[in-house]
Amino acid sequence: MKNSGDWRHSLSKVIAIDGPSGAGKSSVSRLVAGWLGYQYLDTGALYRALALHLTKKGVGADAADSVIADAAQDADIKLEGEKVLLNGEDVSEAIRTPDAGHFASVFSARKSVREYLFVMQKAAGRDFNIVAEGRDMTTVVFPDAAIKIYLDASEQGRALRRYHQLNGNGMSITMEEALKDVRERDFRDKNRDIAPLTRADDAVYIDSTNMSIEKVVDLIVRMAK
Numbered sequence: 001m002k003n004s005g006d007w008r009h010s011l012s013k014v015i016a017i018d019g020p021s022g023a024g025k026s027s028v029s030r031l032v033a034g035w036l037g038y039q040y041l042d043t044g045a046l047y048r049a050l051a052l053h054l055t056k057k058g059v060g061a062d063a064a065d066s067v068i069a070d071a072a073q074d075a076d077i078k079l080e081g082e083k084v085l086l087n088g089e090d091v092s093e094a095i096r097t098p099d100a101g102h103f104a105s106v107f108s109a110r111k112s113v114r115e116y117l118f119v120m121q122k123a124a125g126r127d128f129n130i131v132a133e134g135r136d137m138t139t140v141v142f143p144d145a146a147i148k149i150y151l152d153a154s155e156q157g158r159a160l161r162r163y164h165q166l167n168g169n170g171m172s173i174t175m176e177e178a179l180k181d182v183r184e185r186d187f188r189d190k191n192r193d194i195a196p197l198t199r200a201d202d203a204v205y206i207d208s209t210n211m212s213i214e215k216v217v218d219l220i221v222r223m224a225k
Helices: 005-010 025-036 043-056 065-072 098-107 111-127 137-141 155-168 175-191 213-224
Strands: 014-018 039-042 077-080 083-086 130-134 147-152 204-207
Touching: 014 025, 014 137, 014 213, 025 039, 025 130, 025 213, 039 043, 039 111, 043 065, 043 077, 043 083, 043 098, 043 111, 043 130, 065 111, 098 175, 111 130, 111 137, 130 137, 137 147, 147 213, 155 175, 204 213
Parallel strands: 014 130, 014 147, 039 130, 147 204
Antiparallel strands: 077 083
């Protein structure tokens, strides 16, 4: 795949990619953004960082929305390349633990959390050309994005990716635990009352189970061109 110059300036401003946990959204989105010269909006990191902030402040997932909203107000979250900063502290590794992922999934179902981060995400789409990935990018945050992707993979395939990812980062997890984690997150993401994970009617469906990351990236870049 060759990076070929002037065509990128005529592309849509936002490429939105949704899909379940472990489908490869982060890796694909980061590479697509690199090829197109776009900013990569890692919404998962935003949710994880805010969840970490809330848990540090002792806010439970069963707290009232008003309590969560108040606690979120002093969360200063910044994405700087590969780094995620929370109130000036590099939490890039801290937000990638299974616990951080669990709380991010739980808190993401709360209205106050989604409203807080919605503003931040919309601002990124207004100020930059971006590739945005998450659970509701194509349906809620950027419903007018010209390019919408629903990136999926089999349950077993996603669990295997999760298993290799966490163990590669030095976190001990069994395949059974990875599969359980994927199933639980799928259930929460697809059954929450607010912005559940669903495929937008006009989103292109890509099953990455038997595709390499390079092939998925190449497909999306060709769509953009």
